[in-house]
Amino acid sequence: MPRAATTTDVFNAIAEPRRRQIVDLLARHGALAVGTIVVALGLPQPAVSKHLGVLREVGIVTAAKDGRQRLYELQASQLKPVHDWVKAYERFWTQQLDRIKRRAERKAKERANNPDEKA
Amino acid sequence: MPRAATTTDVFNAIAEPRRRQIVDLLARHGALAVGTIVVALGLPQPAVSKHLGVLREVGIVTAAKDGRQRLYELQASQLKPVHDWVKAYERFWTQQLDRIKRRAERKAKERANNPDEKA
DNA sequence: GTATCATATTCCTATATGGGAATATGTCAA
DNA sequence: TTGACATATTCCCATATAGGAATATGATAC
Structure with missing residues (x-):
């Protein structure tokens, strides 16, 4: 086919x-x-x-x-079916972004608390 | 091609x-x-x-x-490009739904105000 | 009617399928 | 090694392009 x-x-x-x-x-x-x-x-x-x-x-x-x-x-x-289908996967990359963001914030906080520490 | x-x-x-x-x-x-x-x-x-x-x-x-x-x-x-593309059109049907919803609500209110009126 | 403009359709071709059947590859078990 | 199991690949075929060239259709202006 x-x-x-x-x-x-x-x-x-x-x-x-x-x-x-x-x-x-x-x-x-x-x-x-x-x-x-x-x-x-x-x-x-x-x-x-x-x-x-x-x-x-x-x-x-x-x-x-x-x-x-x-x-x-x-x-x-008429594009709604496409949107509906792919929207189910949205969480996969927004979660990813959230994780990256949270990690960045945590690192920033650590730096703020320990200004002289090395990476 | x-x-x-x-x-x-x-x-x-x-x-x-x-x-x-x-x-x-x-x-x-x-x-x-x-x-x-x-x-x-x-x-x-x-x-x-x-x-x-x-x-x-x-x-x-x-x-x-x-x-x-x-x-x-x-x-x-990897599906993000698809989502990004189609997301731009989301407003077209959500707007549409909003309009339909608002109209239904308005009609319902009218019916409540004029219970004996015909359609 | 005739020429012109705007769009659609037809014909042709090279190419990319997706499925089925058969087979190759790779891995584990005895 | 040999055999069974899991997956990938190859071959073949019918079909659906997408683009280019030429042409058909339709509407307007003269």
């Missing part, structure tokens, strides 16, 4: 760096025309259209006609 | 549902032998070994020899 299609779920859709760039861009600027994205990312227009097609199929973006342009808007809520 | 390799970055590595299952399993149970994962997920052993190989290559897991077994341990901190 080959790899699952990028259009089957959000995890596959955002595995592509360019698609994440498009998402980021739409998050910063609201709805954008394809041409704007083309200019912003410096990619060929067909490439952008294809990536938008993938994002559209999984629901991460929606398109609205506007004259001869098409405005794409982010539907960020 | 084909799709990027699953070993190029964490986003690609976790795009595979089975690999996320393995990550979840290791998160719940600490270091596990390959055979344990095979039994837990009901996958063929070579499949599990291959997925572990991908996860190992991007650093999400590490392997330690233990007799004739190999114990795989999660390195959850």
